[in-house]
Amino acid sequence: MNPPDFFGPGHRACAGCGCVITLRHVLQALDGKCFVVNSTGCMEVVSTPYPESSWDVPYIHSLFENAGAVASGIESALKALGRKDEGKVVVIAGDGATADIGVQTLSGMLFRGHDVLYICYDNEAYMNTGVQMSGLTPLGAHTTTSPAGKVIPGNSLDKKDMPSFALAHKARYVATSSIAYLGDIKKKVRKAGGIVGPSYIQIHSPCVPGWGYDSSKTVEVARLAVETGLYPIFEYENGELISVRKIKKRKPVEEYLRMQARFRHLFKDERGKEIIEKIQEIADMNAKKFGLDA
Amino acid sequence: MIMRKVVEGSIAVAHAVRTIKPDVIAAYPITPQTHIVEKISEYIANGELNAEYVRADSEFSAISILVGASATGARTFTSTSSQGLALMHEVLFNAAGMRLPIVISVANRALSAPLNIWNDQQDSISQRDSGWIQFYAEDIQEAHDLLAIAYRVSEDIEVRLPSMVCMDGFILTHAYEPVELFEESEIRDFLPDYNPEVYLTTENPLTFGALATPEYYTEFRYVQTRAMERAEKKIAESLKEFNEHFQRGETDLLPVHGPEDGDVLVVSSGSLVSTVKEVAEKLGNDGFGVKVGKMLCFRPFPADAMRKIADGVDKVIVFEKDVSPGSEGAIFSEVKGALYHSENRPEAYGFAVGLGGRDVPERVLEKLIMECIRGERKEGFHFGDVRPVREAIL
Numbered sequence: 001m002n003p004p005d006f007f008g009p010g011h012r013a014c015a016g017c018g019c020v021i022t023l024r025h026v027l028q029a030l031d032g033k034c035f036v037v038n039s040t041g042c043m044e045v046v047s048t049p050y051p052e053s054s055w056d057v058p059y060i061h062s063l064f065e066n067a068g069a070v071a072s073g074i075e076s077a078l079k080a081l082g083r084k085d086e087g088k089v090v091v092i093a094g095d096g097a098t099a100d101i102g103v104q105t106l107s108g109m110l111f112r113g114h115d116v117l118y119i120c121y122d123n124e125a126y127m128n129t130g131v132q133m134s135g136l137t138p139l140g141a142h143t144t145t146s147p148a149g150k151v152i153p154g155n156s157l158d159k160k161d162m163p164s165f166a167l168a169h170k171a172r173y174v175a176t177s178s179i180a181y182l183g184d185i186k187k188k189v190r191k192a193g194g195i196v197g198p199s200y201i202q203i204h205s206p207c208v209p210g211w212g213y214d215s216s217k218t219v220e221v222a223r224l225a226v227e228t229g230l231y232p233i234f235e236y237e238n239g240e241l242i243s244v245r246k247i248k249k250r251k252p253v254e255e256y257l258r259m260q261a262r263f264r265h266l267f268k269d270e271r272g273k274e275i276i277e278k279i280q281e282i283a284d285m286n287a288k289k290f291g292l293d294a
Numbered sequence: 295m296i297m298r299k300v301v302e303g304s305i306a307v308a309h310a311v312r313t314i315k316p317d318v319i320a321a322y323p324i325t326p327q328t329h330i331v332e333k334i335s336e337y338i339a340n341g342e343l344n345a346e347y348v349r350a351d352s353e354f355s356a357i358s359i360l361v362g363a364s365a366t367g368a369r370t371f372t373s374t375s376s377q378g379l380a381l382m383h384e385v386l387f388n389a390a391g392m393r394l395p396i397v398i399s400v401a402n403r404a405l406s407a408p409l410n411i412w413n414d415q416q417d418s419i420s421q422r423d424s425g426w427i428q429f430y431a432e433d434i435q436e437a438h439d440l441l442a443i444a445y446r447v448s449e450d451i452e453v454r455l456p457s458m459v460c461m462d463g464f465i466l467t468h469a470y471e472p473v474e475l476f477e478e479s480e481i482r483d484f485l486p487d488y489n490p491e492v493y494l495t496t497e498n499p500l501t502f503g504a505l506a507t508p509e510y511y512t513e514f515r516y517v518q519t520r521a522m523e524r525a526e527k528k529i530a531e532s533l534k535e536f537n538e539h540f541q542r543g544e545t546d547l548l549p550v551h552g553p554e555d556g557d558v559l560v561v562s563s564g565s566l567v568s569t570v571k572e573v574a575e576k577l578g579n580d581g582f583g584v585k586v587g588k589m590l591c592f593r594p595f596p597a598d599a600m601r602k603i604a605d606g607v608d609k610v611i612v613f614e615k616d617v618s619p620g621s622e623g624a625i626f627s628e629v630k631g632a633l634y635h636s637e638n639r640p641e642a643y644g645f646a647v648g649l650g651g652r653d654v655p656e657r658v659l660e661k662l663i664m665e666c667i668r669g670e671r672k673e674g675f676h677f678g679d680v681r682p683v684r685e686a687i688l
Binding site for chain 2: 032033037063104
């Protein structure tokens with residue numbers, strides 16, 4: 001029997017949406033015993049068209065960049081009113097809301113030590129507004145504000161290291177995960193849910209229209225990101241690296257890149273080849289840093 | 295028993311907050327409101343106030359923290375000024391739209407550029423469309439008292455809108471006056487505990503902050519505007535009840551001072567009202583009938599009351615500490631707007647004074663009023679006290 005869902009059907013997300021997979025399983029892992037703070041973005045827009053709502057948990061959407069602060073306020077209120085046992089305060093925010101515009105309120109929330117679980121669903125660009133580059137867009141990716149042009153071949157920057165940002169704030173628990181491994185998401189969310197204090201989990205959540213792949217391939221593309229070493233899956237508790245998802249035989253990054261329209265231009269010329277080499281270097285560095293190779 | 299003490303304005307406000315007992319207080323320092331959050335920190339550190347006290351990372355976060363706390367059913371407070379209020383701008387609309395009865399105190403201060411830490415009211419006046427109730431205190435006693443009134447009105451089920459209680463920076467925040475301070479027991483009778491019907495709880499999961507399409511958005515703004523209309527009635531009632539309860543304070547939404555049959559009406563807000571009253575009294579002794587209208591709240595704007603107090607006067611003069619470049623002072627515009635429907639529209643003069651902490655002595659006001667009375671001023675809006683300047687580009 002399937003566990004109960006706290007995110008109802010009938011939402012407006014795209015077929016094959018990786019982000020909905022993330023949030024459904026986050027809510028299931030917490031048995032719906034939580035308060036959700038959702039930043040402006042895809043998940044908010046698709047789930048709360050008045051007078052409907054997909055959320056079977058207490059839910060608030062305030063603004064794009066203040067989820068960390070709103071969550072701090074909810075947690076403080078629950079403490080002040082003696083209602084802490086009602087449930088965990090959970091932020092569900094996209095990569096732009098987390099790594100760019102909302103980074104200050106996330107910093108404040110982590111620094112002050114609020115008992116909040118912050119989930120970043122990382123689909124690697126501002127998808128809600130039509131695929132613009134964010135601080136978590138990977139190197140080489142074409143977005144509408146980092147287009148693959150005749151002079152500049154897509155995004156020239158690489159992903160901001162937000163797990164390290166959270167670790168630098170002494171977050172109690174910091175982890176990455178991927179919708180390719182639902183058991184991993186649930187295990188980590190349950191663990192963070194049981195820890196008193198701030199925690200940060202970044203979950204790789206592919207976007208069908210933003211990345212350009214067939215909607216039946218969401219899990220496959222997510223798995224390749226992990227198997228190539230481009231999205232290392234790890235967890236830190238109290239600053240210590242406690243687990244890493246090992247890879248039996250690391251695949252070349254081309255396998256992952258080739259599946260997606262956002263990297264298509266890299267396969268057309270010499271310049272693209274150089275960028276693919278740089279992306280391979282990033283994967284190799286991840287493998288070395290986290291000991292990914294089994 | 296009345297507890298009367300000579301205290302600094304900020305300390306009086308902090309004291310009022312202590313007796314009102316918010317559950318969650320967010321704080322961020324900015325001159326000239328800093329003494330308020332410092333005093334509250336002391337209460338917390340000494341166990342004189344039990345509240346969750348969150349040292350925010352900015353005013354933007356401070357007010358966002360209160361959005362979360364208020365939505366969860368907590369009574370909330372913060373205090374700010376100038377740039378801090380401007381930084382809150384986006385969240386102010388959000389809090390009002392979600393109908394959260396947050397109360398904040400504003401120590402009015404000029405906005406940059408050029409940087410200026412001194413008093414005017416540009417900061418709060420420019421937030422007039424954010425959906426917040428706005429009170430303006432004439433003196434320290436009123437800044438202290440209006441906080442209780444603000445919570446009562448904001449938390450009223452028929453209102454459910456946030457309030458800002460504005461007090462002139464330095465002029466009131468840093469001045470010392472004898473103040474009748476609330477006793478905890480007496481405040482409880484006037485301001486009941488906050489028990490909202492609707493809040494975030496796992497026992498009854500609700501969605502706050504939904505997406506409203508063009509099919510629904512207008513109705514959200516409509517009901518918000520209706521709530522603001524009800525707030526006007528509630529403020530008037532609360533002032534009267536406060537007065538009965540504490541035997542002090544104004545009893546009208548738009549109090550008038552001076553001769554009822556005066557043929558000149560001067561309208562102003564905040565601490566400037568006290569100075570205007572002095573000038574009006576002096577001019578009265580010289581044989582001029584000048585009455586003073588005190589704009590106790592700017593939102594909701596008391597348009598009916600404004601028409602009533604302006605009925606029969608020849609001239610209306612507005613003194614205000616703000617200007618909207620390309621237009622005029624905001625209070626002047628709104629006073630004129632209210633009087634458009636009067637049968638006998640008086641002449642209207644508006645003056646920006648006291649910008650960026652420029653002192654407003656009685657003689658400046660007296661001179662301007664007399665120029666209007668003598669017909670030496672054109673109708674319309676003027677800078678009341680500006681030195682000759684050479685504009686570099688010309």
